[in-house]
Amino acid sequence: MPSLKKLKNIRLSRLSPGVGEKIAATIISEIGEIERFNHPKKLVAFAGIDPSVYASGRFTASINRITKRGSSRLRHALYMAVRCGIRDARKQKTTDEIIPRNKKLREFYDKKREEGKPFRVAVIACVNKLLHWIYALLKSRTTFQDIA
Numbered sequence: 001m002p003s004l005k006k007l008k009n010i011r012l013s014r015l016s017p018g019v020g021e022k023i024a025a026t027i028i029s030e031i032g033e034i035e036r037f038n039h040p041k042k043l044v045a046f047a048g049i050d051p052s053v054y055a056s057g058r059f060t061a062s063i064n065r066i067t068k069r070g071s072s073r074l075r076h077a078l079y080m081a082v083r084c085g086i087r088d089a090r091k092q093k094t095t096d097e098i099i100p101r102n103k104k105l106r107e108f109y110d111k112k113r114e115e116g117k118p119f120r121v122a123v124i125a126c127v128n129k130l131l132h133w134i135y136a137l138l139k140s141r142t143t144f145q146d147i148a
Contacts, residue, residue: 003022010129013035015103016081016085016102016130016133016134017082017085017102017103018032018081018084018085018086018087018101018102018105019081019085020084022082023077023080024036024081026073026074026077027074027077027078028138030071030073030074030077031043031074031134031138033045034053034135034138034139037135038130039060040135040136041131042062042116043102043131043134043135044128044131044132045067045069045070046070046071046074047074047075047078047127047131048066048068048069048070048072048074048075049066049067049070049075049124049127049128049131050066050067050072051064051065051067051079052065052066060064064123065112065113074137077124078127078130078131079124079127081127081130082105082109082123082126082127082130083123084101084124085100085101085105085106085130086100086102086105086106086109087100087104088101090113105126105130106143107128108125108126108129109122109125109126111122112126112144
């Protein structure tokens with residue numbers, strides 16, 4: 001678990017546009033030391049977002065659910081971060097122009113919805129994408145704008 005001093009050194013708002021300080025702090029504190037994970041897929045498995053595959057003999061399930069074996073706090077914080085990121089926001093209060101808070105995440109979400117995925121499946125796919133971005137940010141110690 002990282003200390004409060006380390007959390008203060010990390011700019012929490014750099015995780016992703018639309019992610020607030022509390023959600024970012026929860027995500028960073030639940031992940032802990034990023035050096036524990038040598039691949040983003042291991043971070044996804046730690047969060048419990050990875051799909052479980054059920055197969056027996058010649059039978060292979062067509063509906064695969066997430067494993068949920070990781071931290072429920074981390075899953076909840078990531079879910080809320082994605083919901084906040086794909087939500088539309090007005091650019092300025094005086095104009096009627098509406099833009100998504102996280103344009104890249106919203107484009108990925110819209111792509112999944114166009115593929116016919118249900119809402120929650122598309123959101124969990126976005127959570128997976130966000131976790132890969134967070135892994136890259138914490139490993140390279142850059143900001144979201146540098147990788148996006």
